[in-house]
Amino acid sequence: MYLNVKVRLCVGVMVAPANNGNPVRLKRELLKVIQKRLKGKELKAARSDWHSKRKPIGCGLTIHPGIGCPVGCSYCYIYDMGFSWQVAPYSLNGLQLVAALLFNKYFYPTKWGTYLAFGSVTEPFLPSVLPKTLEYLRAVGEYLGNPCQVSTKMVINDEHLDELARITGSKLSILVTVTSLSQYAHLERRAPHPLKRLELVSRLRSKGFKPFVFIRPLLPGLRVEEVDEIAELAKASGAYGIVVGNLRLSLNIVRRLMREGIDVAKHLKIDLGKLKRGFVDVRVDGALQSLIREGALKKGLIFLKRACCANTVSQLLSGYDDVVCPSLCFLNEQSCEKSCPARCRIRARGEPRHLDFDEVMREVLGSDEYEVEVEDHTLCVKLKRPLRDEKLASFALSYLFRRRVRFVKRF
Ligand code: SF4
Ligand code: SF4
Known part of the structure; x- marks a missing residue:
């Protein structure tokens, strides 16, 4: 079941509000x-x-x-x-x-x-x-x-x-x-x-x-x-x-x-x-x-x-x-401490708002042909063309957005 579902279809180029909203371009x-x-x-x-x-x-x-x-x-x-x-x-x-x-x-x-x-x-x-x-x-x-x-x-x-x-x-x-x-x-x-x-x-x-x-x-x-x-x-x-x-x-x-x-x-x-x-x-x-x-x-x-x-x-x-926490330990009960004041599990739910989402997605995927559904702590990314390095893209998106990433291929 989809919780907190958000659908995006990205077209055209959007400008990041500031460089630090887009660590990929800043790099x-x-x-x-x-x-x-x-x-x-x-x-x-x-x-x-x-x-x-x-x-x-x-x-x-x-x-x-x-x-x-x-x-x-x-x-x-x-x-x-x-x-x-x-x-x-x-x-x-x-x-x-x-x-x-x-x-x-x-x-x-x-x-x-x-x-x-x-x-x-x-x-x-x-x-x-x-x-x-x-x-x-x-x-x-x-x-x-x-x-x-x-x-x-x-x-x-x-x-x-x-x-x-x-x-x-x-x-x-x-x-x-x-x-x-x-x-x-x-x-x-x-x-x-x-x-x-x-x-x-x-x-x-x-x-x-x-x-x-x-x-x-x-x-x-x-x-x-x-x-x-x-x-x-x-x-x-x-x-x-x-x-x-x-x-x-x-x-x-x-x-x-x-x-x-x-x-x-x-x-x-x-x-x-x-x-x-x-x-x-x-x-x-x-x-x-x-x-x-x-x-x-x-x-x-x-x-x-x-x-x-x-x-x-x-x-x-x-x-x-x-x-x-970028290593997503909040998704693992063995690693996450329930009394911890950071409460990552609550904060990392839904659409990530801490970065310029569309810009970072485009930079990492190298294309604007994708759709994203946000399902609780997971970004479900529907791809319309193959990625050059899927593992690296998954790593980058997961690390930067603090979400699990799942690619769905539609090509
Ligand atoms: S809530 Fe605390 S213990 Fe759990 S992942 Fe975040 S920083 Fe780590
Ligand atoms: S654990 Fe001890 S020996 Fe090893 S790097 Fe640290 S101080 Fe040095």
Whole structure:
């Protein structure tokens, strides 16, 4: 049955009210501007860089301000990916990163565009990486305006915090990682003490940021008392909430965790055959996740199950009251937290009004020969001619409009 049905037949060209109502056209125009500002060699490096090719994952498109990490957390997957204990800032400058993103077919600018997640194969606030992180955030803020997120367990000084606030207008989503209070000395030997990290949360809050405590990875066997204590300290430090995250396992990580006393094999059903072939993402849910949720909600904290949701909620708390999570996790009961203040499921119903709908449709489909019916959270697009890249068009429309997309072919 069709709920909230709206039919459109698009003819002729309509003018977008403003560029930011049409991230697809804005992307094209920005690329022209950036291409004039970079030298040929710089442009070539940007075009061939991985940032110009990667597809966004759950938390967004990962941005690497550095490569490698000397902290050596027992659960860290980067070493099994071939990254080193030595850290080096990333080779691109800020404008080159912007160019690389604009070359990326999966990327769109503006606050409705691609979520950017800083770190991934390094720690973005390491002293030698921080200047690059700041440079990238500045360039993204200046040219693109995308929602950005940093997850960290480093502690930075007030001067850097002020710079971060100046650059991002305190809209940067910051997740401060605390995985354990009792075992951190074994698991995160070279990282600052968790209490120091929680002090950072307080200072972030005082500068206007909307910090969350990030329990990632959520390790099996975390004790009830510790869960309570983390929630208590998160509240006391001024965190807005708690986000839990997956544990990525490889054979090496299992061995390291077992060595540190975390009996992964006892708590999780792991298929060793799969681990031999690479990584397996494990969500330690069920009882442990419910405990954390309960503890957080009891203290008046927001509880979330995904990093992208924390980015969405940070924007909401910063005054963008029309935000909706782009990975459509609100359509999945396992991923969406029902107490979340963002209420994406309600907002993402019916015809999308946050962008210039017809312009974006035409740009993405490359034609104005289509009809659209909006059915609850789904755009049902009736095509009258084949698309060059149907998967990409579906990805772009779904991401930008925050709706499921279904193509119906009529040719
Ligand atoms: S700080 Fe982050 S990147 Fe560095 S080892 Fe730990 S988990 Fe890995
Ligand atoms: S409403 Fe659901 S999908 Fe939206 S941000 Fe909250 S938890 Fe995520």
